[in-house]
Ligand SMILES: Nc1ncnc2c1ncn2[C@@H]1O[C@H](COP(=O)(O)OP(=O)(O)OP(=O)(O)O)[C@@H](O)[C@H]1O
């Protein structure tokens with residue numbers, strides 16, 4: 001399963017990525033989580049203190065693997081050892097950092113993009129594998145070729161007037177790059193905003209209340225799952241994801 005998590009700044013993308021990564025790993029899935037946000041935060045939330053080399057910094061490695069003699073870009077560079085070499089493992093989760101990759105768009109065949117595409121393609125392998133991408137709202141740098149493999153895009157929204165607008169923006173971006181399966185997680189919810197839920201047309205995977213527990217986890221530098229923040233709500237979200245992807249896959253097979 002390849003899942004991209006998007007949304008505007010500060011809504012809880014990294015929190016959701018960390019919680020899902022932990023829960024999938026606990027269920028025995030082989031989990032890889034990639035921090036694709038330019039301000040790297042996922043390793044910290046997962047309690048990783050050592051530096052992880054961003055994949056975008058592997059200039060020489062990229063050149064060597066992607067650019068063939070005469071400057072031709074290989075479409076299928078070898079990347080299978082990259083995951084082991086440049087990841088840090090914690091709580092059973094393999095964590096990688098993407099770094100700043102140029103937003104090349106569709107027409108761009110820059111080596112970095114070819115490399116990223118190959119990495120994401122490679123990441124999907126067996127039924128038991130889960131790849132989580134902690135993105136920002138600008139998912140366009142996934143590009144068409146990469147996005148095709150994304151089984152589900154989760155838009156995280158906060159209950160605010162702008163939430164629905166953000167959702168529309170994410171939907172448009174997703175459509176442009178060919179992702180159709182989109183679902184929503186509402187985070188930092190409070191009952192006052194219940195009406196907002198009616199305005200969201202996409203399937204809602206779950207609603208996480210505003211909870212001081214996350215702020216404590218953040219301040220103390222402890223992963224939120226170690227403090228048990230809203231575990232049941234996240235468990236339900238995880239189960240729903242499995243169901244949605246299973247349904248989509250069986251539809252494709254038919
Ligand atoms: N349900 C919640 N209740 C209260 N605080 C929360 C909740 N979810 C996340 N937070 C807090 O909100 C802040 C932002 O969360 P997080 O870093 O996950 O968001 P983000 O979307 O990844 O942000 P960024 O755009 O900066 O990457 C963090 O301090 C986190 O602890």
Ligand SMILES: [Mg+2]
Pocket residue numbers: 013014015037041042134
């Ligand atoms: Mg984040």
